Structures are given as C-alpha cells and as structure tokens.
Amino acid sequence: MFYNAVNQAKSEIKEIVMSALGVLVSEGKIGAEPLPAFQVTIPNDSAHGDFSANVALVCAKALKTNPRALAQQIVDAAVLEGTSFDKIELAGPGFLNFFLGDKWFSEVVTNTLLLGADYGKTNLGAGKRVLVEFVSANPTGPMHIGNARGGAIGDCLASLLQTAGYQADREFYINDAGNQVAKFGKSLSLRYMQLCGGEGQKLIAEYGSDNEKITSEIYKDSQKENPDERLFPMPDDVYLGQDIIEHAKNYYDINGDVLADKSEEERAKALVDYALPLNEARLETDLMKYRIKYDNWFKESSLHKSGAVKEVIEHLKAGGYTYEQDGALWLKATELGGEQDFVLLRSNGFPTYIVPDIAYHYNKLVTRGYDKAIDVLGADHHGYVKRMRVCLKAMGIDEKRLDVVMCQMVNLVRDGEVVKLSKRSGKAITLSTLLDEVPIDEARFFFNLRSTDTHLDFDLDLAVEESSKNPVFYVQYAHARICRVLEKMAESGAKYNGGEVNFTEEPEFALIRKIAELPELVNEAASEYSPFKMTKYVYEFAQVFHKFYDTCPIKDAEERVKLARLALCAASKTVIANVLAMLKIDAPEKM
RNA sequence: GCGCCUGUAGCUCAGCUGGAUAGAGUAUUUGGCUACGAACCAAAGGGUCGGGGGUUCGAAUCCCUUCAGGCGUACCA
DSSP states (O other): OOOOHHHHHHHHHHHHHHHHHHHHHHTTSSOOOOOOOOOEEOOSSGGGOSEEEOHHHHHTTTTTSOHHHHHHHHHHHOOOTTSSEEEEEEETTTEEEEEEOHHHHHHHHHHHHHHGGGTTOOOSSTTOEEEEEOOOOOTTSOOBHHHHHHHHHHHHHHHHHHHTTOEEEEEEEEOOSSHHHHHHHHHHHHHHHHHHSHHHHHHHHHHTTOHHHHHHHHHHHHTOSSGGGOSSOOOTTSOOOHHHHHHHHHHHHHHTTTTTTSOHHHHHHHHHHHHHHHHHHHHHHHHHHTTOOOSEEEEHHHHHHTTHHHHHHHHHHHTTOEEEETTEEEEOGGGGTOSSOEEEEOTTSOBOTHHHHHHHHHIIIIISOOSEEEEEEEGGGHHHHHHHHHHHHHTTOOGGGEEEEEEOOEEEEETTEEEOOOTTTTOOOBHHHHHHHSOHHHHHHHHTSSOTTSOEEEEHHHHHHTTTSSHHHHHHHHHHHHHHHHHHHHHTTOOOOSSOOOOOSHHHHHHHHHHHHHHHHHHHHHHHTOTHHHHHHHHHHHHHHHHHHHHSOSTTSOHHHHHHHHHHHHHHHHHHHHHHHHTTOOOOSOO
16 A cells, blocks of 8 residues: 555645636636646745645746736635645745645544555556666775765665665676686786795795785885885786785685696686685675675676677677777777777677676666666766667667666765875775774765765765764664653553544644655655665654654643654654665664 | 766755755854753854856756866776
C-alpha cells in the first residue's frame, strides 16, 4: 500500500481549479482557449497557505485578462465542500493559496503510524529493473577518498530507488584484466627483484621480520628528489604505492627468491596471481566496513573468457562502424555524433579499455536485460561517458538506457590546506584510513549531503573534531529524544493506541506537513538521482521536530492533547527511522 | 583551442523544468533549563546571487557575452 498525502492534495487542487474554470467557461465569463499547464507547489512561507497554485499567472495571457482578476474569478467559482481544504486566498500577483482542513493533518499522522516502516515507499519505479554500478575501483591498489564519495552516493542511490519502487541491484565491476593489471604485475616484479637484490637483502638483514620498516624505507628511498640518489629506482609508468612493496615482500617471505630466475612474464604473472585476489578481498572488506554490500561483483576477465569482448569487435565491424588505420582498428565515432574517432584495437592487437566496457554494458542491458544501467562515476570520466553512449548506439542499444551520476572531485583538506595528491608518490588517503578516522554514520551522511556536481572539500580535521556538532548527530539526537519521551510517557501510563487525533498549534501542523512531504520527496530525489535530498530532508525534519518539541509540552498537556502529541512523536520517529534506515545510518534510541 | 562541472552570507552549501521579502548550517553577538534529554530552542547582524547585456508581468533560475577555478580532450583506464 502506498500513501502520498501531498500528491493527493495536489490532485484535489487541480480538480478544484479545473472544475472552477469549467464553470467560468460555461457561464461565458472566460473564453474557452486551451490553457497551459499550471503548477501546485508548497510555499516556503506557511502564511501563503499549505499549497499554492500559479494557475492565474500562467493562464491570464491566453485569456487576455490580468492574473489577479482571473484568480478572483476562480476563487468565486471554486467549490471546497467535500475536499481537504478549508479556504482559498488570492495573494500577491495572483497566486491561489489553499489552506488544508484539520482532517488532512489527522490522517497524515494516523496513516504514517499505520504504515510504519513502509511509510515513504512509493511506486514510481513500478518494479523496473535498474543496475547501479559504483566505486568499481581498480583492484591494483587501495581505494581513495573519491571512492568514498562514490560509494556513499551509489549505495544510498540504490536504496533510494528501491524505496521508490525500483528493483535496484548494486554491482562492482572489477578491472582484473588489461593494461592496469599488466602495470600492476610490472610494478610488483620490479619491487620483488629489488628485494632479491643486494640493497634489498641489506635491508632485510638489518630489520629482519619488521616488514613495515623495510617497506617504508624502500618507499621513502623511491621518493627522493634526486633520482641518482635512489637505491631502489623505479620508472615512471608503474605503481609506486607502499602497498606494492608490501605485496612483494609478503610474497618473498613465503616463497623466497624462487621467481628471481624466471622470465619477466612468468614472474609478473605469479605475483599478480598472488596479489590480485588479496586486493579484491580487501576491496570487499573495506566496503563492507562502509556498510556497502554488493549484489554482484562482475569481473572484466569473465568477458574476455566468454568471448564477449571479441563479439563486440565483430558486431561493430559487421555494422560498418569501424575502419583500419596505422595498423589499429578505429570506431567511426564522429559519424555517430561523437567528437572524434577512437581506437578499439591497438596496432599490437590488444583492445583498448573501452571494448570490454562495451561488452560489460551490453551484458547489463541486453544479456541480463536491465531496464537501465546507472553508472556512478568520477568527474574525470566525463569524456568517457560520451564515448560510451556512442558505442551503445553502434551496438544498437538506446543510449538513454544508460544514466550517469557524475561525482565531482573531492579535495582533501588538512590543516586548512588542500592536500595535493601526487600520482608519482602514490600517496593518497585511503578509504580504510578515512573510515578509521571518521565514524561511518558521519562519512555516509556527509558524502550524501551535497549535490554530486559540486566540487567537495573534505576537511579531515573538522570531520573528526566536530563529530559532536555535525548534522547526522543532530538527526540522531532527535530520534533518541523521541524514543525517550515515548518511553517515559509510557511508564506513566500515557500511550497512543489508535483513535482520532486533533491538532491546534502551528508547530504541530508544520511537523505534520513535513511528515507528509516524505513520499513526494522520495519520488523527486529518485527521479533526479539525488540521494542528497534525503539527508537534507531528514535534517530539516529534525529541525522542525525540535521546534515542535520545544513549544508543545506533552507531559503537562490535557489527556486528549497529550495523546495526539504522542501519536505525532511516534509518527516523527517513524519518519526519521525510515530515512536513516534507507541511508544505512544508525537511528539510536539512546546516545 | 574545444567540451563538461562550478562561482549565492566570513566559511561550507541549498534554491536553478522562471514566481511572493534569496534560504540553511557554521562562525560572531545575545536571550532561554531546580529538565517529557539544553547534544536543544529563540533572536540579531551578515548578500551588487562572479561581471555585463538580453528575453517578460516577473530572472539566482532561461539566452548571449565575459572573467575565475576544477576536470577532460591517448594505440592509459
């Protein structure tokens, strides 16, 4: 069962207005011209009513009259009997402001309690299957702070879509093939050989089993400004992070220098076979810590094994979308609306990254038949999105079935300054470090607090230090407060057990209006892919609740009022708990 | 050069399918608890919505132009 009081009220207003206009036409007071659609909105200022319609402003021109005159005619012709509304007012340049009657408010509260954990759910998605792919970090190293944003957003977006009636699955795409992995192997191999060599053996002799010391020494050495001073030099096109050295050392501890005599290729393969599964497992545990559980982990390598990657090439060739130049195979992207052509198969015969990616999206949308694929990506991939759309077109797939949520970059701020992440050093704040420093609730809430297309500053000092005055805390406090009140009142025998409730005070009405907004907001946020609207909402909700709490006493109120307010508290608790549950954030009963 | 994103209060950001006096948090100042949880509430100050043009009853919102920042623009992913 779905319940959306705001939507119902808006529909009622439209009916009231339309029938009033019908009366005016039949009485010859206005012409019968076709009229543009008008909007019903919730005004910012409650003095402007519970709902506001701009019908007179929008239609005045077509009817060759002025907005206020038309508005007045509509007010005169409107019939409110049998509707949720008590009165209509003409205001400002010609707005029609509608004021709700008591019954509507009572029903919102009782229906919310009736629905409980289901309150807020809607049927916008009507069971459509969507696949939300997010994070999909390379398994060649640890995740960074950008993945923290993408993770929180992707996960909450999937929940939001589920709340809105979509059948949404979460998926992580593992790039366990191709160039990145080759680079990973090369890096591991170089580090391994360094450990087997003279300088490496010296370090091992000196520090014995203190692997942390050994890896950090090697890492520091590789960071030296002057390349000639480095004892463990590395080329530019490899991974330099400390995690690579750790893997090499661990392998060395287990197997010794057995790989030293092997071919470069063999050595790299052995090391990748050892380290990649460890990294993949690490991704999963780190994300679990972040409360993200995927429905599926999809391996790129499976697309190579199944032949899907080759099929993409054949498909594109057969479609006449390719040509050869300089020994490489190109896609005629410009013919399909792209900015420039690009390479599918390199002259060495290996596919570029985009080919398995096409196969992957084909798999999502055709093989598995999802209605939509939603990719949560970092802003540094926006060029990629255009290319992917062109490719989908070439594959005969409607490119509108791919939606992309772009997350702008996250700047890490420490001591008031932006920390520059250098690629060379491989130095970055990892997701797991971040989660050690910042509570999970807060991280998930914070990254969902802002629209994804703003560039975000993440101030580490602030996040840690201000944990007692941050927004998520404020919301949780409201929930805990309600729980305690309900508990205390119940102890004294006061408990709402159904029945009619009535309200008289403005803070009560304000709170009920806010409760009523939830389903409509879920629809809005889901259709815009904006989970941040939910955090914003629940924060505002807590605000309105606190205000109600401060102005409307419960304990000392007369019995009828007390019970109504208890019902309102319980409904408020339901709202906060439902939204926080959706975001996978704790709703504590005590704190 | 071209493309995408951003520019709103001291700071961090909402508002952007045009609507009524541009809003929150934070910071600053000031009030409110012998208590249904003050981890809260209330009040005040703080704005040329980057600049300039245009569209109309009405522009932070749409169009043009310009300035500033971020990111892209590989036979890397």
